[in-house]
Amino acid sequence: xxxxxxxSPGRFGTCYEMDRAVNxxxxxxxxxxxxxxLIRYFDESAKRLYQQDKIxxxxxxYIGEEAIAVGACAALNRDDYITSTHRGHGHCLAKGGDPRxxxxxxxxxxxxxCKGKGGSMHIADLDLGILGANGIVGGGIAIATGAAFSADxxxxxxxxxCFFGDGASNQGIxxxxxxMATLWRLPVIYLCEENQYAEFSPCRPFIxxxxxxxxxxxxxxxxxxxxxxxxxxxYEAVGIAAERARAGGGPTLLVAQTYRIEGHTVGDPxxxxxxxxxDEWKSAARDPISRFGxxxxxxxxxxxxxxxxxxxxxxxxxxxxxxxxxxxSEPEIGALWEDVYA
Amino acid sequence: MRELTYRDALNEALHEEMARDRSxxxxxxxxxxxxxxxxxxxxxxxxFGEKRVRDTPISEAGFVGLAVGAAMTxxxxxxxxxxxxxxxxxxxxxVNQAAKAHYMFxxxxxxxxxxxxxxxxxxxxxxxxSQSLESWYVHVPGLIVVQPxxxxxxxxxxxxxxxxxNPVMFIEHKLxxxxxxxxxEGEWIVPLGVADVKREGSHVTIVAxxxxxxLALDAAGKLAREGIQAEVIDPRTLKPLDLQTIVRSxxxxxxxxxxxxxxxxxxxxxxxxARVQREAFDWLDAPIIQVATEDVPLPxxxxxxxxxIPSVQDVLTAVRDxxxxxx
Numbered sequence: 273x274x275x276x277x278x279x280s281p282g283r284f285g286t287c288y289e290m291d292r293a294v295n296x297x298x299x300x301x302x303x304x305x306x307x308x309x310l311i312r313y314f315d316e317s318a319k320r321l322y323q324q325d326k327i328x329x330x331x332x333x334y335i336g337e338e339a340i341a342v343g344a345c346a347a348l349n350r351d352d353y354i355t356s357t358h359r360g361h362g363h364c365l366a367k368g369g370d371p372r373x374x375x376x377x378x379x380x381x382x383x384x385x386c387k388g389k390g391g392s393m394h395i396a397d398l399d400l401g402i403l404g405a406n407g408i409v410g411g412g413i414a415i416a417t418g419a420a421f422s423a424d425x426x427x428x429x430x431x432x433x434c435f436f437g438d439g440a441s442n443q444g445i446x447x448x449x450x451x452m453a454t455l456w457r458l459p460v461i462y463l464c465e466e467n468q469y470a471e472f473s474p475c476r477p478f479i480x481x482x483x484x485x486x487x488x489x490x491x492x493x494x495x496x497x498x499x500x501x502x503x504x505x506x507y508e509a510v511g512i513a514a515e516r517a518r519a520g521g522g523p524t525l526l527v528a529q530t531y532r533i534e535g536h537t538v539g540d541p542x543x544x545x546x547x548x549x550x551d552e553w554k555s556a557a558r559d560p561i562s563r564f565g566x567x568x569x570x571x572x573x574x575x576x577x578x579x580x581x582x583x584x585x586x587x588x589x590x591x592x593x594x595x596x597x598x599x600x601s602e603p604e605i606g607a608l609w610e611d612v613y614a
Numbered sequence: 615m616r617e618l619t620y621r622d623a624l625n626e627a628l629h630e631e632m633a634r635d636r637s638x639x640x641x642x643x644x645x646x647x648x649x650x651x652x653x654x655x656x657x658x659x660x661x662f663g664e665k666r667v668r669d670t671p672i673s674e675a676g677f678v679g680l681a682v683g684a685a686m687t688x689x690x691x692x693x694x695x696x697x698x699x700x701x702x703x704x705x706x707x708x709v710n711q712a713a714k715a716h717y718m719f720x721x722x723x724x725x726x727x728x729x730x731x732x733x734x735x736x737x738x739x740x741x742x743x744s745q746s747l748e749s750w751y752v753h754v755p756g757l758i759v760v761q762p763x764x765x766x767x768x769x770x771x772x773x774x775x776x777x778x779x780n781p782v783m784f785i786e787h788k789l790x791x792x793x794x795x796x797x798x799e800g801e802w803i804v805p806l807g808v809a810d811v812k813r814e815g816s817h818v819t820i821v822a823x824x825x826x827x828x829l830a831l832d833a834a835g836k837l838a839r840e841g842i843q844a845e846v847i848d849p850r851t852l853k854p855l856d857l858q859t860i861v862r863s864x865x866x867x868x869x870x871x872x873x874x875x876x877x878x879x880x881x882x883x884x885x886x887x888a889r890v891q892r893e894a895f896d897w898l899d900a901p902i903i904q905v906a907t908e909d910v911p912l913p914x915x916x917x918x919x920x921x922x923i924p925s926v927q928d929v930l931t932a933v934r935d936x937x938x939x940x941x
Binding site for chain 2: 353355384385386387388389390394396397398403404406407408411413414415416417418419420421422423425426432444445448449451452455456610611612613614
C-alpha cells in the first residue's frame, strides 16, 4: 500500500482491470448464476411476505448486491467462516444456507434455522461456517476476528470473511478488531459492502475519508476496492485475500462498491433519494445478475436458454422454500424457555 | 489444609485448567508478560506461551468480541477485564452477542467464555474504578454471574466457570486478592448455582455477596457475643440464584438481611428480597432489610467512600433492626 492508502500495484492491482481468465469451471459459473437468482427471488419473496404480514418485525433486502455475496463465498472453502449482517439473506444463501430453513425462520416456524426464535436478522448455520447474521451494525466484526484468532491458534487453516456495510465502517469496533488482526496476522477478510446508504441516509456525508479503503492504511492492513456488481472481480479479490490469509499474510480490507436497490427495511418510503438513481442501478447495464449473465453468454459460451433454465431452477427452489415454511408448525410455548443456556 | 491467597487460588485454577485443556486461552491487558495487573495470571505466559496467553491492546470491546468469536469456533477463552467499570466498553459484545448467541441461533451456537473482572470499592479508586455492576449482568438472560468470596471458592468456581459452555461473568473483588484461606490441592470444583452457608445460625439470615460476606461474618461474630446467632449465606453464583438454600434458612430464622456492595436502587438486594418474600412470606417475622451502597457515584475521599459502602456497623444495625432489638 502506498501513503495514500490506495492499493499498491501488484496482486491487488489486478482487481481494477479484471483478468477475465479466472479459473472457474462451467458448473461453478452455472452455480454462481443460479445462486444470484436464488438470492434475488428469496428477498423479493421476503418483501412480499412482509407486506402480507407473514413476516414480523423487520426484514432487509439484499437485492442488487448479489454479486458480492456469491463472488466472495465462491472463493471460500466450505469450512471457512463468515459473519453476516442484518442484510444477511444473501450471505447465508451464498455460503450454502438452505432456503427452506431460512424461509421457515423468517416466518417464525419451528423448522427454521433458529427454531423460529431468531428471525431474519439472526440466521446462523455453524455447520456451514455461518457464524450468524447480526442485528447490531458492525456486530460481526469482532466475532469474525475471533473466529480467525481461533483458526490461527488451532492451526486449522480456515479463513474468516466478515461482511459489513459502509455504515458499519464508522463503528469503533472496526478499529479495535482490525488493529488486533493486523498485530497478530489473523486470517480474516473484512469485506465492506459499500451500498451507499446507511439506514435512512446516504452514507457518504458520514464518512470522513474519500475512500473507505483508506481506513485500511490506518489499521495497517492490505486494502483494495472492487466493483461490487462485478461478480468475477469480487471472486478474484476475495480469492487473493483468502490465499494470502491462509499463507499467514494477515488480514485484508476489501471494499466492494454496489448499490442498495431497496430501502433500509421493507416498507422504507425512500424519501431520501432520487428515483432516477434507483432506476439507473436497476438497469441491465448495472444490475449484477444481468452483468454476470452477459459474461456467461459471451466469453463463457452459455446459451440464453441455459441461463433461463438456471433462473427457473432458482425460482422453483424459492417456491419450494415458501411452501415448506408455510406448511411448517409454529414452535410450542415450551420452546420459550429452551436454549437460554447450553 | 494449606492456605493460599485468593489471588494464588485463582492462579492455580488457571494453571490446572490450561494444562488440562489446550482449547483454553487467556486474553486481556497485561495478562501475559507482566502476569496480570493483579498478578492473577502470573507464570502462565512462560508456561503456555504467547499464543495461548495473549496480551491485548486496550480494546475491551475488541478483545471481548474477539473472544466471543473464538468461543463460537472451538476455543474456551478466559478474558480479563481489568476493572468491571471497563466492561461498559464491551457491553454490546457481552449483552447482545455472547449472552444471546445460543438462544437466538436456536441452540446451535455455544459461547464457552469466561470474563474475569474485579469490582468493588474501599481502596480510593474513585467513581470509575470502584463500581459493583454485577446486578446489570444478573439482569441478562444467557449470562451466568459468579462472585467468589473466599480463596477456596475462587479456585473451585473458576474451574467450573471454565468448564461451563455458557458465557460467565466471573467477578472478583480488588480487596480480596490478598485474603488467605484453606484451598484444596488439585481437582477442586465448586458447582455453579449452589449457595454456601458460611456460618450457621438460628436467629437471623444474612445473605451477602463477594467482600460483603467477610463483613457479614465479622458482624455475625460480634452478634454471637450478644447472644444472637446469625446464619450467613453466600450465594456465590448470583445467576442462576440458589434461592432454595436462602428460603430454607429464612424459614428457620424468620428474618432476613441482604447485603451487597451494589447500589441500593434496582440492585441485587432488591432481587433477593422480592423473591424471598414471595416464597417465605408466612415465615417472615419482620420486613426484609437491604444493606447496599448508597445511590451516589463512589467518591475518592476515604471518609466519604466508607460512608457510601456497607460496613460491619451497617450490617449490625440492620440485624438489630430486623430483630427489633433495642439497645
